[in-house]
Amino acid sequence: MANDVIEALRAAVGAAHCLTGDAIEDRYLHDWMVKTPPGRPLAVVRPADTAQVSAVLRACHAARVPVVPQGGRTGLAGGALPAPDCVVLCLERLDAIEEIDPAAATMTVGAGVPLETIQQAAQGAGFLFPLDLGARGSCRIGGNLSTNAGGNRVLRYGMARDLVLGLEAVLMDGTVLSGMNKMLKNNTGYDLKQLFIGSEGTLGVITRAVLRLFPQPRSRCTALCALTDYDAVVRLLNHVRAGLGPHLAAFELMWPDFYQLVTSSLPALSTPLPHGHGAYVLLESMGTDPQADQARFEAVLGEALMSGVVENVVIAQSEAHVASLWSIRDASGELQRIFWPHAGYDVSIPTGELGGFIQACTRAVKKQWPGARTVFFGHVGDSNIHIGVKVDEEPFPEPDIDRTVYGLVRDWGGSVSAEHGIGVLKRPYLGFSRSAAELAAMRALKAALDPLGLLNPGKVLPEPEG
Ligand SMILES: Cc1cc2nc3c(=O)[nH]c(=O)nc-3n(C[C@H](O)[C@H](O)[C@H](O)COP(=O)(O)OP(=O)(O)OC[C@H]3O[C@@H](n4cnc5c(N)ncnc54)[C@H](O)[C@@H]3O)c2cc1C
Known part of the structure; x- marks a missing residue:
């Protein structure tokens, strides 16, 4: 049977683009997040167009062989991991x-x-x-x-x-x-x-x-603000939404634990505002009139400073300065190096309640692991917070930390996945953010479009209970 499918796949995409056995390169076997896949694929196919994709799927459907689509394999939820004896359908040649x-x-x-x-x-x-x-x-x-x-x-x-x-x-x-x-x-x-x-x-x-x-925007105005606490962050968000309107393009929160960690561990980073403030916000506007936009941006932030909404502010004066402010926020990419081992989370909580959630999460983690360290940062203008929890324990208690953090997200009415998806990693927790009726509707959709359950099996939807 397996040989028949392979023959059909070769006919569909050409032998050179149907890889089997040792010809399957390691890169197709894992993604960015999960290095050990649950199984080895039967084949990796690399179709060149829609007609070939359709032919591959038809062949796999006829033979009841599961198919796992892959893009760049940078997903952070394990969604592109091969299932045992599946066909990996790699879309990289549809690159026109x-x-x-x-x-x-x-x-x-x-x-x-x-x-x-x-x-x-x-x-x-x-x-x-x-x-x-x-x-x-x-x-x-x-x-x-x-x-x-x-x-x-x-x-x-x-x-x-x-x-x-x-x-x-x-x-x-x-x-x-x-x-x-x-x-x-x-x-x-x-x-x-x-x-x-x-x-x-x-x-x-x-x-x-x-x-x-x-x-294409013609202006980009960027500032780093220091604030007393999360209430002030929400006041600043409302103030800049009103003052900058649709020009507001980014509103990124860095909690003091994150700001302190990255600016003191990475020598290449500057510390434009001193440690010790209650919150740091990187904000940016984009517009079409460089002079007028900069003047408006400075006026809006000047008002925030005068009224005490922000304690301190640095406004970027050049492209290099913009890049150096963003490099502090983008240092989240270095956490695997400077904050390891840690469990990472990408969750959403309604913006007004995020400050309370951060405190509750810190308390819950420290109660269970008194020596734990946390970092909070994220796209707070979109209700999205990223969390890192570092616990120096062997073996690393990731499942326990998951249950603690996701349990709190459920209790606060949040989302267990803000932007990275469910994949395999968050599958057990989908029901924390979706009702039984919603899960049933999702299963009905899946059954309507893929009644044999062959497309990316074991991803997103948890097994029904009972
Ligand atoms: C350094 C870094 C930073 C990141 N920052 C962000 C961020 O800020 N925001 C964010 O949202 N994500 C972020 N991600 C996560 C990741 O980059 C995104 O999820 C990205 O959209 C995945 O694209 P991909 O091509 O790598 O997909 P893959 O990892 O290959 O696949 C992801 C999922 O999509 C499916 N899939 C892929 N292609 C297709 C297709 N053509 N048809 C049907 N299904 C398909 C796969 O089966 C899998 O379930 C980041 C990742 C890294 C490594």
Whole structure:
């Protein structure tokens, strides 16, 4: 049977792009987060277009072989990990930028185009594609859409799902759903594309997309603020929302534990504001008039300083200064080096309650592990906080820390995954943020589109209880 499928796959994509046995390179066997996959794939296939993707899925469907889609494998929830004896469907050869349409302000792309390539192509055409995240050079747009990626500019431009007008996806039985719509308004029945965005490759395989482009900003104003506490952070958020309006592009919180850790452990970082404040916020506006925008930005922050909402502020005076302020926030990428071993979390809590949650979480962790250290930082303008919990215990008690943190997220009415998805890692906790009725509706959707349960099995949906 396995030989028949392999033959069908070779016929579908060509022998050179159907890898089996020792020819399967190590990179296809794990993702960024999980280095030990649950099983070895039967084959890795690398189709070149939608027709080949459809042929691969048809062959696997006929033979009842599970399929795991892969983009750039930078996911942080283990969603792209191969299942035992599956076929890994790697989308990296669907890497064409098919069209930039200036009138519609759209770009039509294949699912395998790296995010950074899309950003550069948009810039070259005088536009901005605003989705941006640390993995931009390696992640692929199909992966970004499948995980509904967030990143640094959600406050202004929305999540990945807000940046798509049209989508092409292939169902497990090989059916191609091509909805390559370019129109901003199109209320013709169910918005099928949204089913495939954020469902982490469990409902269909994304092959092409029509992306929204935006005017290239001409100004960028950046500041680092020090505040007394989280109440002041919320007051500042409201103040800059009112004062900067749609120009507000980033509002990033760094809790003192994070600011202190990164600025004292990484010699390359400056410490633009002293340690000891109750909270630090990096904020940014983007506009179209450099002089007027800078004046307005400074006036709005001047008011915040005068009224005591912020205690201290540094406003970037050059591109190099902007980069040095952002490098403090981006030092979260160094936590694996300077704050190890730790358990990491990406959760959402309603913005007004985040300060209380941070205190409750710190208390709960320290009660259980008195020597534990925590760091909190994140896209607080989007209700999204990242948490690191370091416990010096052997073996590292990750499952216990998970239960403590996710239990609190449930109690505070939050989301166990703000932007990284569920994959395999958060699957046991999906029910902490979704009701039984919601889980049942998700299972009904899965059964309708993939009745044999072959597409990315073991991801997202927990096993039904009982
Ligand atoms: C340094 C770093 C920084 C990051 N920062 C952020 C951040 O700020 N915000 C954020 O949201 N994420 C972030 N991530 C997580 C990750 O980059 C995103 O989840 C990204 O969108 C995944 O894209 P990928 O191509 O690597 O997908 P993969 O990891 O290959 O796959 C992710 C999921 O999508 C499915 N999939 C992939 N391609 C397709 C397709 N064409 N059709 C159907 N299903 C598919 C896979 O099966 C899997 O379930 C970061 C990761 C790293 C390593």
